[in-house]
Amino acid sequence: MRRVVVTGANRGLGLEFARQLVASGDEVVATTRSPKAADDLNKLASTSDGRCTVVRLDVADPADVAAAARQIGERFEALDVLVNNAGIWRAAGEPERVSAGALADLRAEPVLELLRVNAVAPMLVTQALAPLLAAAGKAVVVNLSSGLGSLARATGRGNVAYGMSKAALNMLTRHLAAELAGQGTVVVSMSPGWVATDMGGASAPLEPPESVRGMLNVVDALTPARSGTFLDHTGATLPW
Secondary structure, eight states, X not given: OOEEEESSTTSHHHHHHHHHHHHTTOEEEEEESOGGGOHHHHHHHHTTTTOEEEEEOOTTOHHHHHHHHHHHHHHOXXXXXXXXXOOOSSOTTSOTHHHHSOGGGOOHHHHHHHHIIIIIHHHHHHXXXXXXXXXXXXXXXXXXXXXGGOTTTOOSSSOHHHHHHHHHHHHHHHHHHHHHGGGTEEEEEEEOOSBOSTTTOTTOSBOHHHHHHHHHHXXXXXXXXXXXXXXXXXXXXXXX
16 A cells, blocks of 8 residues: 555546545545636545545645645555656636747746746655655655657647747756655656646547556556656656
8 A cells, every 4th residue: 555645636547546545445545726617536535435535735836835734634644656746738818829829929937827826836745755755764756748849849839938948847856866865755747748737638549547547557667776767658768
């Protein structure tokens, strides 16, 4: 039985992580910005025999992160796995083109919002939960990245802010892996693949259960030697 925190668990991959972890007998704290509106997540929690707890968390708000960390500390004495899943494709209320389009259309604030949520927020969450991760002795942090964050593969136009944010997240993974190695925490970036979620779209070739099942299999097999790596949902190494 593992003690796990999953951010952004109200839908998509985060919800599927929570489902599969609960089904495997793990204890899960599943976070979301709006617990009252998270119908599927609340249903999961109500049928989990107490293994799933829903906690409010806006990952980009430092005060919210601190409050959620206190709640998590009341639930768990130590944390075995942290899944930094929460992320956005575009800033709320903004057209996609102002953060993903041509150079002439890009605007600073929507781009900064993606960087804040997708790259800075996982730093804040991991920082707040680092003592619980250390208490586990051997813990894992999974930063949900994307192939669009690969510098080597960034040869086309578009997806500017999202790609920037995931590349920054990958750099965070490298630094966290080095810093947290002494406490036994393994840190990896993982690309879930192109998945049929609200973000990925209906034409994506992977369904959430397949992607999450693969990622959890990879997590189960992680060793300290793989800390600081960028992996896909099959465990293959991706180019930075």
